[in-house]
Amino acid sequence: MKINQSYKFSVAPMMDWTDRHCRMFHRAFSANTLLWSEMVTADAVIHGDRDRLIGFSDAEHPVVLQLGGSDPAKLAEASRIAEAFGYDEVNINCGCPSDRVQSGRFGACLMQEPAVVADCVAAMRAAVSIPVTVKCRVAVDEDPPRETLFGFVDQVSDAGCEVFTVHARKAWLSGLSPKENRDIPPLDYGLVADLKAERPELSIILNGGIKTLDECADHLKVFDGVMLGRAPYQTPQMLGGVDHLLETGEAAPFDEAQAAMDALAAYRGYMAEQLEAGAKLSSMTRHMMGLFTGLPGARAYRRTLSEKAVKTGAGLDVLDEAVSHINLESVDA
Template identity: 80%
Template structure:
């Protein structure tokens, strides 16, 4: 199995990075590392696996993010993930939601490095694919440097070699998950210090990266960058991901020809899912920001938002939406 390339990845985002989203992102970039939404170990073991963790072969390379703190369950879920064909499994130690806290996984595990280390050890024993961790720098009033460095030291001793670090604290009381994405200040310098002190580890930076130019600058320091909301809200940036991976250059202009070609690549997938009974809006909701800032973008979004949700909506709605963009392009 080829070694995973960590230079550019799209973050796991609940209710966003489902398989339709990932196939759209794969149409935009051949080389970006894609992630699932977080799925709990219990759900993987006991739930409808095809619905929860099924994916298309074209999505590779693909990471399954797991939630949990029970080493045996995470090991079993990892075995299932490897059998499904996932390229990597990741433990969520960064999500700050109340639901995650009540289940004793996510960011609260930053305060339990021994638990995470035990989980990593059990998972590595169970599978041959990489076992990685995504975390914050600290939680609540905990001191960031001591927390992050101590956490990484203990978890890496258990065999974890790859850490994706969201460069903010997680505030588990007083802030909503949405506020946790913006209000705690970013501390890229602290994560850079971690990379400098632990050059043996693969450190991927996450949090607040909005442009490919930003991503290129961070690649001078880190082994990789992870985009979350920017990759979702302005997905055309993924059209430049392969160039970033290959050359380290970050370009933020929209390549219209490349965007139209990506839609052509995504179209057969959409047609197949429509035949299976999937609603058009389940796929087009991930595409609304594709032409952000371009002539016709508002009409593109309006057409998809209003018509893709209707019963029986088909690819003719996509064509109508696209006509607004191409008509404006011809007029220009």
């Protein structure tokens, strides 16, 4: 079963960033962006506090749960739990290069064990009816990129995986930090384009280094989808142009300031509900610091949130004060 192809734009799974508050904030900008959870290990899903770890709001749909692990039985059980929770897709992380991930035998190190990943995919697909997908790199360490990527995808697709999100860089498991692994290994979009051209029956989503909607429009002429991470997180107002991009295939100019204000209005009800349920204001506003970047008053907006949202009992009046610093009239002028 392939992912719904109307969902061609994804916000990447990012540890400590794409929690449920972040996803609801991003959903306020775009109805059609595919949202992803942070990676959660299969063991945590099976044995942990599920509501805290993988709980989400109905308005987040479509949403993907990314799982970490290499045990087929555990991943199958975690997938059953995810489907029961209502997730639209489950994904295996074969791309994260952190030491913690390697020690648990999941993440990018699984690029070197395609047979294991294939067994996991087969077990998961037997357990659920929702799509089972894979996110990977092009290769690991000194492994040859073309041979590694094509061999990995062929073996895993033989097990029934039809959707691959490919971060178009190698992962270096030693010598580079996870942060450095996001920037230092060179991008190879051409290799991923070759994969799509030579495996047209598969859905290939491009990830890595994409910063603008114009770039997305160009990549969507080649790939089945694009995934962005830091760009929409750090400047979330860019998500205000995604639905038009997906509808028309073109990136068009839009009023980013107005998109930000509209998203805040849409997000406000959720924030009020979460505050009433005991959530801290800062747990939501921390995902909103990049909003209004480049606009008059953005620095005062960030300062107000940084200083006041963390205080005990902080409420929506703090957000209102922060937004009051934004001078939209000067933007319109």
